[in-house]
Amino acid sequence: MANSKDFVAHVLELVRPAGAASARAMFGGHGIYVDGTIVGIVVDDVVYLKTDERTQARFAAAGGGPFRYATKRGAVQVTSYWQPPEEALESAAAMREWLRLAQDAALRAAARAPARRRTQG
DSSP states (O other), rough: OOOOOHHHHHHHHHHHHHHOOEEETTTTTTEEEEEEEEEEEEEETTEEEEETTTTTHHHHHHOOOOOEEHHHHHHHHEEEEEEEOGGGGTHHHHHHHEEEEEHHHHHHHHHHHHOOOOOOO
C-alpha cells in the first residue's frame, strides 16, 4: 500500500513549525526532512521518527514500535525509526516533543557519519 498524498501533507503540517519541511519519495514510502535533515519516514500511512540509543526507550515507553522490513533473503531488519504515540499525530504541539527527539537523534547520527568525498568534475 502506498502513502496517501493527504497523509503525507498532514505529516508535513505537523513538522513545519520546526523548520523547512519537505517529503521525498523513497523505497515505496517518503522521507520526511526538516531543514534538509531526514527526521522520519512515512510507510503505508504510518509515521516513524528517527531514534538512537538516547531516545529509543522514550518511544518504546510511549507504546511505539520500530519500522521493520523483510530483506530479499527473508531476514527481518529493524530500523532506528520508531512510531511516536498516536496523539502526536493530532497537532503540531503534540508532535513537538517527539520531533525534537528525532531531530536530536538525526543530528547526532550526522555528526558521527564520515564526511562524504566530493568528486572533481
